Each structure stands twice: as structure tokens, then as C-alpha cells.
Amino acid sequence: MQAQSKQPSTGGSRAVQLGSFGGPEILNVRELPVPPAGPGQIRVRVTAAGLNPMDWIMTADADTAARFGLSLPAGFGTDYAGVVDQVGDGVTGFAPGDRVFGGALSRAVADFVVVDATGETAANEAHHTPDGVDDRTAATLTIAGRTASAALAAVDPGPGDTVLIGGAGGGVGVFAVQLARLSGARVIGTGSARSADHLRALGAEPVTYGEGLADRVRAIAPDGVTAAIDLHGVETVHVARKLGVPDGRICTIAAQVDGVAAANGANAAPGALEEIAHLVATGRLRVPVAASFPIEEIRRAVELQAGRHVQGKVVIEL
Template sequence: MSRAVIYDTFGGPEVLDLREVPEPHVGSGKVRVRVAVVGLNPMDWVLSSVPEVAQQFGISLPSGFATDFAGTVDEVGEGVSGFAVGDRVYGAVTGRAAADFVVVDPAGADTLQHTPAEISDEVAATLAVAGMTASAALAAAGVKAGDTVLIGGAAGGVGVFAAQLAKLAGARVIGTASEGTFDFLRRFGVDPVTYGPGLKDRVGAIAPEGISAAADLFGTEAAEAALALGVPANRISTIAAPNPPEGVQATGGVNAHPEDLKRITDVIVAGDLTVPIAATFPIEQIRDAVQLQSGRGVHGKIVVTL
């Protein structure tokens, strides 16, 4: 037997249970990973609490939980190439990462990458969803050197990637956040601005020359402010926004380029991108971890250890 986080009904963190389940094993073309760390994302608790969204991702009850993981390969099925027992890996398996073992289809819909020796499992477990989503959001907005880009939700799990990647691309970054995160964002060269009513005027005050692009990683407030400031809709992106403004580029990690993860790990290894770990919880405290993740005040990523 092994352990996995399971929920039988949709709801808040209280529906998540750590249970004993039969130990999974590989079939042809599959790889089993002994999970060491799970990285949480806002989409994880959305999937476990909103049935309509879960259905869009093919999730039915009972279901496992979480997507991002890092660990070590401990079984390899027939026909698999590129992975061997003992390899350190990270990746994404929608709705089942929070478990002692995950069986991964590296040639299918799952994501599986080798973990560079210089990167810890804690950091590797944060990369697949947040890194790919940040890359996709910036690409959809066409962020490039010389831009002044507004990033909505800059202190969150995706925001810390997007802000740093935009800076590395040569853009000036203005990031929406709560005042308590301003010093945190300034560490990454971000000019912080409070979210909420009046955002357009506050952005205009700190960027009188205007902004040229925007990536909204939390709803549509930053996207709407960018439109009001004259940014063309095709240079504004949103992620997981239910009703983005007309013409704005709705995107997500699935739209990222396959090489983006390699580019992200390269800049982490080079010391040019930092992944801040906001909190670490043992798997037995998964409900507490998700409760914290579901708030807006998190600075960086939350990880869960097994």
C-alpha cells in the first residue's frame, strides 16, 4: 500500500484526505516516480472545489489532488527511453501528484523532465505549471526588451516567474500586489502597485510614459487597467480568467513552448532567477497548505513534502 490525497466531494480544503491506496505500478511506455515534493498551484484547489472546471479537465470523483511534483524514477516500463531508475525528475500530472508514487506517461499528456543537479526537489516541484504558465502569459502579450509591462498578481506563484522572466527579457515590470509584498517584489526589480479600485490611475502615475503590455495572472483587473491606459488588446494576456475582455489573449501553460522549461532551469542554475518558497508543509498537513494557497497574500510558492 501507499498514500495519496483523495477527495470524494467537491469543496474546500476540508474535503481532502490522506489515505492508503494500492501501490501503482508501470505499464508499457510509463514511468513511476517516487514523489519527494509536491508544488501547489491555485488551479489545484479550483479543480477540487469547482465541479464545472474539474469537468473541463476530465476530472471525476473520487479524484487525486495536485499537479506539480519532483522525485526519483523507481520503475520504468517497456519501451521507455530517456529515463532510468534513479533519475531525479520533475513534472506535472493533473490531479494526482500528491501521492507517494505517480505513474507518468512522458510521451502523452503528462510532463516529465530531468532535474538538474544544481536544483533541489523543492524548487523543481514548483516549475512545471507556474513556469510554463508564466512563459505562455508573457509570450501571448509579446513581452520584449524595452517594454513596460503590467503584471497582475506579481507576488503569487506564477507572478514571481513572470516578473523575473520579463525582467530578463529586458522589460520594466510594474506588478500589482498588496502593500505587504512591496519589499518582496522590489527584491526582483519590480515596481509594485496596490491592486483594487483606482489601479489605472496608480499605474499611470508611476509610468507617465505609458505601458506597452500586460499579463494578468489573477482575474482581469490588470487587463482592464491596461486597456484603459491604451494598451492594444493583443498585447494583454490573462490566465484562467472566466470572462477576459474582448480581444485579450487568454492563455495557459498548455500553450507554452516545449523548450521553456529548459530555459527556466538554465536561468535558475545560472543564478538569474530565484524561486521563493513561501511555506513548506508535510503531506499530513495538506489541508493547511491548501488553505494558505487559496489566500491572496502568499509570497511565492507553497510546497508539500512526502
């Protein structure tokens, strides 16, 4: 028998839904039936959903969407946080009223999501939200936190290392910079000139990307760079090679380069996300939220996030 909250949800559920693939202009808020939790599942009343580049990249065209297993009509967004509203048959470890966060692939921007109680991937998972982590912050952790953790594991920084992180001010960079610093490494982060203060606040030494980057890095790190993570494209990969960093200590997340490891959230070690949430709860890692929007302003929020100049995370509040 399903267990429900004392005030079970009735009526409709707002959800961002796509009738076609494309840019922000195709995003619409629809009224849909409230989905039930089936056996082994929990239903979550979503309070916040964090946006990531992958959200609009994988819904931009039909071919890309198909690679992620998406078909029309599709939802939007993956990271969510909220409160368990209903548990299905056979579920243990979760009860109505529990605060949770996790991933629901391309369906998180909605009043309700249903996920597997034992899911272990960002596409379909739930974790208990620690005390000390608010829902808006919890909604930013899953995709970016997993991806940063996997990238850091690929280059394995530690005391004595100087790590060059390209695109350090973005959503994944927020986590990658701080995790690298927690490992004891020195971090040099690339970004625009206007992002310098943001990068310093995260613990990175800022350097402007673009032509002449290798010379600027040499000027602030005359003893050299020992590892590199490219969170944007391939510029940091090429510069790292020019600076003598071996391919085995270079990682990308948004491009494929022969001889260089490519990391994504699916590569993150078991327990990585819980560890990141613990770091946030204990004040050792912070997540700057650049902007938050109501669900009705989803197009505006995605346009801002897709501009790739946001310093931190963008969140939809429900």
C-alpha cells in the same frame, strides 16, 4: 521487462484522495497500493509536490472537475518532483535513480506517481531535473512556469517595453516578473501594500492594486505602459486599456475578455519548461517558497494557498 530500483517499493503509498468535490475539508490522506509502471511509463517516488490555484479550483465542484476529465475518487495536485523508481517496457531516456520533475494532473500529492515517459503536457509528463535545482524548487516549476511563459509569449516584451503585471506576487507572478525582466523590459507589478518588498526582490516596481490604480501607474511610468498581463482577474486589463495599451499586447490567465488573449500552460512553447529549469539552475531565476508542509497537513497548506495572499509558492514535502 521492467527495470526497477535496487530497493523496489513495497507496501502502500500515501496519497491525498477526494471522496467528494469541495473545499480543503474534503482532502484526506489515504493508504493506496503502489501503482506499477506500465509500457511506456515511469514510476516516480515523489519527494515534493507544488500547489497551484488550479488544484483546488478544478476539484471545487463536479461540473468543473468534469471539464478537466476528473471523476471520483480523485487525487490532488499536479506539480511534482522526485526520483524514478521503476521504468516500464519500451522506455528510453529514463532509468531508476534519475531525478525528475513534471506534472501529473490531480494526483501529484502522493508517494508515487506514474507518468508517460514521452508525455509533453503538464497533465502527464517528466523532465530530468538539472543539477543545481533542488526537488522542492523543481516541484514548483511546471504549472506556474508554463503559464508564465505562455503569457509572456502572448505580449512579447523586450527592451524598451514597460510591462504592467497584475497579481505579480503570486505563484505565476514569481516567474512572469523575472522572465519579463530577463527580456529587458521594465516591470511594474500590482499587489498589496505588504507585498512591496517581495515584488522589488523579484525585480518589479510595486504598485498597490485597487481603486486609483491607473493614476498610480501613471505617476511612476509617465512615459506610458506598453504591455500588460493580468494574473488575477480583469482589473489590470481595464487599467491597461485606460492607459492606452492595445488589446494585442494584453493577456489574461484567469479570465476571458473579448479581444484579449488568454494564456495557459498548454500554450507554452516546446522547451519552455526546460529553459525555465535551466534559468533556475544557473541562478538567473529564483523561486521563493513561502511555506512547506508534510502531506498530513494538506488541508492547512491548501487553505493558505487558496487565500491568494501567499508571496511565492506552497510545497508539500513527502
